[in-house]
Amino acid sequence: MSKRQLLLISSSRVHGFKYLEHSKDQINNLLKKKEVNTILFVPYALKDHDKYTETVRNAVNDWGYKVEGLHTKSNPIDAVKNAQAIFVGGGNTFVLLKTLYEKNLVETIRKTVKNGIPYIGSSAGTNVATLSIHTTNDMPVDYPPTFDALQLVPFNINPHYLETDLESKHKGETRDERLNEFVDYHSRPVLGLREGTSLLVDGDKATLKGDRNAKLFKANKEQVEYPPESDLSFLL
DSSP: OOOOEEEEOOOOTTTSSSSTTTGGHHHHHHHHHOOOOOOEEETTTOOHHHHHHHHHHHHHHGGEEEEEEEGGGOOOHHHHHOSSSSEEESHHHHHHHHHHHTTTOOHHHHHHTTTTTEEEEEEEHOOOSSSSSSOSSSSSSSSSOBBBOOOSSSSSTTTOOOOOTTTOOOOOOHHHHHHHHHHHHHOOOEEEEEEEEEEEEETTEEEEEESSSSSEGGGGOEEEEETTOBBBGGGG
């Protein structure tokens, strides 16, 4: 039985809510179950690590959590091993993954999380939790040694998924076409997470959270919509 405890969020910012506010209940449920007091924040997806860490600290301080930036630790590997919980923030997925490899943190995070330490990912942090970062929306402004990611779940996710506007006169590629292309080449599913949604993984159970549907892209261009609270454990 897997010990993993994951909350994979589409986006930290949702219209009408403060930073992370839309996921407050899900974050609290995940962390309080493990009696977490301190979150180790991984800010590598943005350039200003101090400012990014402070943004997260300001968001969750009133919820009762202390936030420590991984970039301030003299030994990042030991910091991950000793973490009560890990939060990997959004930004540029390519920069994030490259930095994780440069600091030899990929295997360490993978082992730590698989041993039961809670992992929260948002946007890029959700991308790197999956099999690979092939389905990120980000520009490749930097180049990691491989697109293989933390592999905490055995499929890919597309955060910020936005369905095609049927009234639009735009005739270029759509998000659906690009995700179907990935599925054609790699023969594995992609879960499109819309804004305001997340995937909660508790051991071998996966549940869609939030107030919108998620879309699963499968082989042969098959697409399936799942409403909130759907059991998506079959993906694991």
